[in-house]
Amino acid sequence: MFDVITIGTATRDIFLTSPLFKVLRDPAHLKKIGFKTAEAQCFALGGKIEISKPILTTGGGATNAAVTFSRQGFKTAALIKIGEDQAGKDILDELVREKITTLKLQTNNNGTAHSTILLAPSGERTILVYRGASEDLKLKEIPFDKLKAKWLYISPGRISFETVKKVIDYAAGRKIPVAFNPSQYFIDLGIKKLKPILMKSKAVILNREEASCLTKADYENSKEIFKRLDKVVAGLAVMTDGPRGAMVSDGFNIYQAKGFEGKKVIDRTGAGDAFGSGFVSGLIQKRDIKYAIRLGMANAASVVEYIGTKEGILTKKEFEKSKRWQHLPIKISKLTHYEII
Numbered sequence: 001m002f003d004v005i006t007i008g009t010a011t012r013d014i015f016l017t018s019p020l021f022k023v024l025r026d027p028a029h030l031k032k033i034g035f036k037t038a039e040a041q042c043f044a045l046g047g048k049i050e051i052s053k054p055i056l057t058t059g060g061g062a063t064n065a066a067v068t069f070s071r072q073g074f075k076t077a078a079l080i081k082i083g084e085d086q087a088g089k090d091i092l093d094e095l096v097r098e099k100i101t102t103l104k105l106q107t108n109n110n111g112t113a114h115s116t117i118l119l120a121p122s123g124e125r126t127i128l129v130y131r132g133a134s135e136d137l138k139l140k141e142i143p144f145d146k147l148k149a150k151w152l153y154i155s156p157g158r159i160s161f162e163t164v165k166k167v168i169d170y171a172a173g174r175k176i177p178v179a180f181n182p183s184q185y186f187i188d189l190g191i192k193k194l195k196p197i198l199m200k201s202k203a204v205i206l207n208r209e210e211a212s213c214l215t216k217a218d219y220e221n222s223k224e225i226f227k228r229l230d231k232v233v234a235g236l237a238v239m240t241d242g243p244r245g246a247m248v249s250d251g252f253n254i255y256q257a258k259g260f261e262g263k264k265v266i267d268r269t270g271a272g273d274a275f276g277s278g279f280v281s282g283l284i285q286k287r288d289i290k291y292a293i294r295l296g297m298a299n300a301a302s303v304v305e306y307i308g309t310k311e312g313i314l315t316k317k318e319f320e321k322s323k324r325w326q327h328l329p330i331k332i333s334k335l336t337h338y339e340i341i
Contacts (some may be wrong), residue, residue, distance in 0.1 A: 001148050002101070003074035003284070006277075007167065008062035008155035008181075009134040010080035011113040015055040015267070015307050020044070021120040022211035037209060039217075041118060041126040055310035058091045059115060060134065061155025061181060061273050064309045066100045068277035068299060069153070071315040074284070077101040077149070081137045087112035088133075094310075105141050107133050111122040113157075120304060123265035123304060133159050139163040144170055151202075153280060155273065156182040161189060168200050177202035177235075179280045181273075187214045195232045202235040203283065211239045226254060226335065236289070240275050241270070246297065248279075248289055249335060256331045257293050260301040262324065270309025275300040278314070290330050298325040 020043050024030070027038035031288030043049050066078040078095060082088035084106050091112065095102050113132035119125045135158035152171050156164050164186075171178050178206065180201040186194060187210050194214070198204055212219040215228035222239070226249045229237040237249040243265075245258040282292030298319055303312040319325050 001075075001082065001150070002064075002077045003149065004069045004151045004153055004181060004280075005077045005079060005103070005147060005149040006062040006066040006069070006153045006155065007079045008065075008159065009113060009157035010078070010082055010091050011058065011060040011062035011115045011129075011134065012061045012090065013057045013115045013117060013269075013308065015060040015117045015119055015269075016051045016055065016056075016121045017121075017307075018043075018049055018051045019121055020049050020158050021118055023120050023122055023124045025037050039124070040118060054131045055307050057310065058094050059270060060091075060113065061157065061183075062153075063091060063095060063100075064270055064273035064313075065099050065155060065181075065277035065280075065314050066095065067111060067154050068274065068281060069175055070098050070100050071313055072278075072281040072285070072319075073316045074281070077103055077105040077146075079105075079143070079147075081105040081107065081112035081133045081141070082113075083133045084108055085111050086330040087114065103143060103146055105133075105137065107136065109133075110136055117267075117269055119267055119269075119307070123268050124268065125269055126267070127269070137158060137163060139166055142167060147171070147176075149176060151177050151179065151280065151284060153179045153181070153277065155183070155276075156186060157183050158185045161186065165197055168197050172200040179203040179205065179276070181205045181276050182210070182212065182214075184213075191215060191228070191232055198232045199234045201233065203238055204229070204233045204235065205238040205240070205272075205279070207242070219322055230335070236283075238276070238279060240272055240300075242271075246275060246279075246293060248293060250289065252335060254333050254335055255293060256333070257297055257328055259297055260324070260328065262301060263305045265304045265306045269303050271300045271304050273309060274303040292335075293330055294325065294328045295319060
């Protein structure tokens with residue numbers, strides 16, 4: 001019996017950095033052409049862009065989350081699909097080093113998923129994604145007899161809706177709590193389609209853009225976003241908001257926290273995975289939303305101080321012993337009249 005099994009993506013990540021990667025912010029024009037955040041990463045078209053030495057790491061929601069759970073002391077497994085290639089071998093080797101059991105599936109039909117991250121000096125990034133084997137996890141390949149865990153954490157990428165729904169139905173039938181971190185692929189299916197999954201999830205973790213897209217509420221209208229989420233999420237609705245922090249609704253109250261202040265942000269890649277898996281780790285440990293938020297925020301704050309999605313993930317000892325992570329103001333307001341901090 002595992003404490004947590006993560007299910008979802010596993011990738012080879014390649015980071016490219018250059019001072020010539022610029023972040024453009026222009027609400028008046030960018031929103032009109034489809035950029036909901038009113039931000040874009042730019043570089044000269046047709047030019048030759050000088051970059052620093054490429055940095056190779058591993059990523060993917062399932063492996064990132066698995067590292068958090070393992071470092072927090074949980075007996076952890078990861079169900080992933082990779083190619084029979086060097087990138088897949090590197091992922092497996094890293095999971096072994098992190099003391100994570102791999103419920104791996106390998107294929108010759110597709111290579112291991114790759115992400116190329118264009119990293120700006122400010123820490124903002126654009127990710128170019130090859131889904132590869134990760135999106136090809138089929139229902140018939142799921143080893144249901146091995147899904148013996150106290151929790152499931154699902155970060156599905158483009159795994160089919162039918163496969164994910166069957167896994168969540170299986171978990172619900174055995175009273176295994178599920179944390180669901182839907183990708184944009186699932187968000188685009190719409191709230192009506194996702195409702196059967198959301199209603200069986202103990203925690204649903206989204207960023208603000210995803211939450212706005214799923215609920216069709218205005219990007220800046222947090223109150224309306226949560227009103228609509230709470231109608232379809234039976235458990236906790238969790239919304240991360242980048243540097244502005246995170247919010248959690250339990251259906252009665254809104255918990256709001258800004259991020260930890262401290263060192264310079266180097267790379268925001270993996271911050272969402274770090275928060276989500278840290279938050280769920282806190283829930284499992286203490287069954288306390290405030291503690292879970294603090295652990296999630298600390299994990300995310302640590303990760304963004306390094307390039308890559310795993311290096312800064314906190315161990316249980318690092319979180320508990322460092323004075324830096326011991327205090328985080330959290331505002332609790334009734335859902336009907338909370339104010340944004």
